[in-house]
Amino acid sequence: MPELRDLYQEVILEHSKAPRNYKEPAGTNQRAEGYNPLCGDRFTVYLAIDGDRIREIGFQGAGCAISKASASMMTQSVKGKTKAEAHAIFEQFHELVTGHSHAHEAELGKLAVFSGVSEFPVRVKCATLAWHTLEAALEGKQEKVSTE
Amino acid sequence: MSVAAAVSLRERIAKPLVDVGFDVEKIRADFPILRTKVHGHPLVYLDNAATSQKPQSMIDALVRYYEGENANIHRGVHYLSQIATEAFENARETVRAFVNAADTKEIIFTRGTTEAINLVAQTYGRVHVGAGDEVLITAMEHHSDIVPWQMLCEEKGAKLRVAPMNDEGELLLEDFEKLLGARTKIVAVSHVSNALGTINPLKQMIALAHAKGIPVVVDGAQAVPHLKVDVQDLDADFYAFSGHKMYGPTGIGLLYGKAALLEAMPPYQGGGDMISSVTFEKTIYNKLPHKFEAGTPDMAGVAGLKAAIGYMNAIGIAKIAAHEHDLLEYATEVVGSLPGVRLIGTAREKASVLSFVLDEVHPHDIGTILDQEGIAVRTGHHCAQPVMERFGIPATVRASFAVYNTRSEVDALVRGIRKVHEVFA
Numbered sequence: 364m365p366e367l368r369d370l371y372q373e374v375i376l377e378h379s380k381a382p383r384n385y386k387e388p389a390g391t392n393q394r395a396e397g398y399n400p401l402c403g404d405r406f407t408v409y410l411a412i413d414g415d416r417i418r419e420i421g422f423q424g425a426g427c428a429i430s431k432a433s434a435s436m437m438t439q440s441v442k443g444k445t446k447a448e449a450h451a452i453f454e455q456f457h458e459l460v461t462g463h464s465h466a467h468e469a470e471l472g473k474l475a476v477f478s479g480v481s482e483f484p485v486r487v488k489c490a491t492l493a494w495h496t497l498e499a500a501l502e503g504k505q506e507k508v509s510t511e
Numbered sequence: 512m513s514v515a516a517a518v519s520l521r522e523r524i525a526k527p528l529v530d531v532g533f534d535v536e537k538i539r540a541d542f543p544i545l546r547t548k549v550h551g552h553p554l555v556y557l558d559n560a561a562t563s564q565k566p567q568s569m570i571d572a573l574v575r576y577y578e579g580e581n582a583n584i585h586r587g588v589h590y591l592s593q594i595a596t597e598a599f600e601n602a603r604e605t606v607r608a609f610v611n612a613a614d615t616k617e618i619i620f621t622r623g624t625t626e627a628i629n630l631v632a633q634t635y636g637r638v639h640v641g642a643g644d645e646v647l648i649t650a651m652e653h654h655s656d657i658v659p660w661q662m663l664c665e666e667k668g669a670k671l672r673v674a675p676m677n678d679e680g681e682l683l684l685e686d687f688e689k690l691l692g693a694r695t696k697i698v699a700v701s702h703v704s705n706a707l708g709t710i711n712p713l714k715q716m717i718a719l720a721h722a723k724g725i726p727v728v729v730d731g732a733q734a735v736p737h738l739k740v741d742v743q744d745l746d747a748d749f750y751a752f753s754g755h756k757m758y759g760p761t762g763i764g765l766l767y768g769k770a771a772l773l774e775a776m777p778p779y780q781g782g783g784d785m786i787s788s789v790t791f792e793k794t795i796y797n798k799l800p801h802k803f804e805a806g807t808p809d810m811a812g813v814a815g816l817k818a819a820i821g822y823m824n825a826i827g828i829a830k831i832a833a834h835e836h837d838l839l840e841y842a843t844e845v846v847g848s849l850p851g852v853r854l855i856g857t858a859r860e861k862a863s864v865l866s867f868v869l870d871e872v873h874p875h876d877i878g879t880i881l882d883q884e885g886i887a888v889r890t891g892h893h894c895a896q897p898v899m900e901r902f903g904i905p906a907t908v909r910a911s912f913a914v915y916n917t918r919s920e921v922d923a924l925v926r927g928i929r930k931v932h933e934v935f936a
Contacts, residue, residue: 365550367883371876371934380871402875402891403905425905427873428935483879 369479370486371428374436379428382435384442388419397424397496397508399488404430408496415445420497427489433477434493440474446501453494460490532830539915541566541822552885555920560705560733560864560911561889562755565819569758572818576811583807585784599810602817603800609820610750611741612767616799619773620808623764624732625655627751628699630766630803631728632659634776635749636697642668645694647725649674649682649711650901651704654894656730660699669696676901680707680856687716691723698727702734702750706895706909707856708839708864710738717746726772732756736913737835737862739828742767754812758913759819763812766803773799780805823914831914835863838912842921846910849928855907866893866907869928872935874906880934881908881927888924 387394390411397406404426411419420438425431441449455467456474462481469475480490499508539545542564547554556564576598582591584599600615607615621627636659640646646660650673657671664671672695674687691698698720703710717727726748734740736757742750747767754763768776778785778796782805788795796802823831842865847854851870869877878890889909892899899905910924 365883367880367934370879376935402873403896403899404873404875405905427875429876486875486879489875 365479365482370483372476372479374473374476375432376428378432378435382422382431384421384435384438385423386421387423388421390419391421393500393503395496395500395504395508397492397499399426399430399492400509402427402489404489404492406430406434406493406496408434408493408500410497410500412446412501415447417441417444417446417449417501422493422496426492429477429480429486429489430492433490436474436476437493437497440472441497449497449501453498456494457491460487533826533834535834535915535917538826539917541568542915543567543570545915549885549887550883555884555886555923557910557912557916557920557924558887558889559736559913559916560756560893560909562761563736563758563913564915565760566758566822568822569760569815569818573760573811573815576814580814581810584810585801595810598817599808599813602813605817605820606765609740609824610735610765610767611743613743614770617767617770617773619766619768619800619803620813621751621764621766622762622809623753623755624730624751625659625764627749627764627766628656628728628730629659630779631697631749631751631768632663634779634803635726635772636660636663637667638777640664640667640669640696643694644669644696645672645692646670647672647674647687647690647695647698649687649700650676651680651682651707651709651711651895651898652699652701653705653730653732654896655732656699656701657897660697670694673897676709679858680704680709680898681858681860682709682711682716684712684715684719688719691720691725695720695723695725698725699730700727701730701732702740703731703737703862703864704856704895704898705733705864706893706898706907707858707866708733708861708911709856709858710734710860710862712860713747714745717748721746733864734862736823737832739832748772754816754819757819758822760809760812760815763809763816770799773803778802778805782806784808826914832862834914835912835916838916838918838921839863839865841918842910842912842924845921845925846928849925851932852928855902855904863912865910865912867909868904868907869931872931874908876935877908877928877931880931881924884923884927884930886924886927 387409391409393410406424409421422434458464460480495508544564582595584596603615603618606618720727728749729747731750731752735752750767755761785805787797853868855866874890891906
């Protein structure tokens with residue numbers, strides 16, 4: 364049976380209460396908005412891109428603890444990374460939260476706390492909303508990203 | 512909370528159970544799904560506004576239909592077709608009596624409330640609403656009573672007007688009356704709000720609209736399971752509801768319409784059963800109610816619906832209403848007094864629905880934690896996004912009650928919310 368504590372780990376709760384990089388950073392030159400119509404979660408991800416590198420990243424919005432913590436920890440993990448590196452982290456993260464593979468837990472570092480999400484399939488969209496929004500921002504897409 | 516308020520709360524909670532005249536445990540035994548265990552806990556099903564659970568007698572009716580009565584209706588001379596046709600038309604009479612319509616020809620079987628409302632919008636609406644006209648709805652409508660009218664208005668160049676509500680979730684009747692104008696061609700309103708539980712002053716609203724010659728379409732999906740509905744007493748022009756929210760099967764719903772209006776309306780869908788003769792040059796449409804029932808209907812669904820109405824009638828709708836009212840009052844007290852809880856929808860007249868939010872915790876997280884305790888609630892916008900916007904929230908947690916729910920299930924909900932507090936402490 365899935366355990367609540369596997370989902371709501373201390374680190375996740377802490378990030379949801381005090382999200383990091385919760386702002387529009389100076390020098391933002393790309394942004395995207397993500398929306399989950401099922402639960403009303405809504406985030407904007409801001410990027411200050413320097414060449415191929417994410418120099419600064421921030422986010423703002425409203426959502427559940429999982430989506431907010433995921434957004435917060437995402438900003439920490441991709442800051443300073445190249446577009447390709449950020450994309451690769453998302454792929455590993457996606458494998459983890461969908462339960463397809465736990466092979467990259469070590470590489471994911473702190474993000475591995477989201478492994479419990481795979482026991483709660485309806486919450487996968489919460490954990491990935493900010494990431495999909497990041498992808499859209501990286502690609503410079505104009506339309507709003509929806510999880511539906 | 513003041514001391515006096517706390518004392519009176521304790522007194523009210525200590526009040527003995529209302530004698531509703533039936534044994535809830537016996538009722539529960541009629542619903543096989545209530546024996547389900549969820550994550551090791553007994554299922555506490557509080558998502559009845561989404562869909563109710565089904566009594567064995569209703570399930571048996573579906574099986575009986577397929578085992579002993581199945582044949583296509585209104586067309587065969589053979590034995591089974593006659594049996595099936597008779598059962599189908601008997602069920603229409605059961606529905607007529609249930610909502611006290613004047614005639615069975617005013618009872619049209621649909622797939623559900625949504626299809627019933629779309630039927631009216633696409634037939635009556637397309638004939639009577641033109642450019643510059645208005646359709647008046649309310650701020651508490653479900654998407655199914657917004658979008659069909661929006662589509663109609665867009666097609667016709669008409670305007671959708673919205674009657675506002677107050678912070679308690681009660682319709683502002685004076686504003687409603689002011690919005691009834693010379694260009695208003697249709698009023699569409701829910702009898703009971705699915706997101707807030709508000710019971711609208713429907714009879715009064717209909718009288719106000721009729722004083723200006725405007726017909727009223729009622730979304731009764733959340734009312735019929737919980738209140739005695741008398742379409743003639745209300746003087747409703749159209750009244751739509753669904754079987755699956757009133758202990759019946761999914762996929763069957765009803766449209767009541769006044770005969771004179773239905774007679775004058777063009778058909779909705781074309782096909783078999785809705786015609787009396789067809790040539791390539793001209794088709795003569797069938798008489799009511801068949802004119803609006805193209806194609807082979809959901810005959811098993813109709814059999815199940817008849818059984819569901821039989822089940823409700825055997826208990827008595829007044830007793831069901833009294834029991835649910837007791838649960839709602841109790842839940843309002845005990846959930847409403849928990850720290851951090853804000854009730855959304857505190858109208859004086861309510862049915863079945865307790866919607867709330869919790870400080871600092873998103874409804875989606877609450878839903879997951881309650882689910883771990885075996886408690887099924889709905890979290891989200893309840894297909895009423897404008898209602899959420901009105902209250903400035905993305906979503907709520909909604910507990911909604913049915914005849915088989917108990918005060919101890921409300922207590923389980925309270926323990927579940929305490930658990931949420933623990934996890935997020």
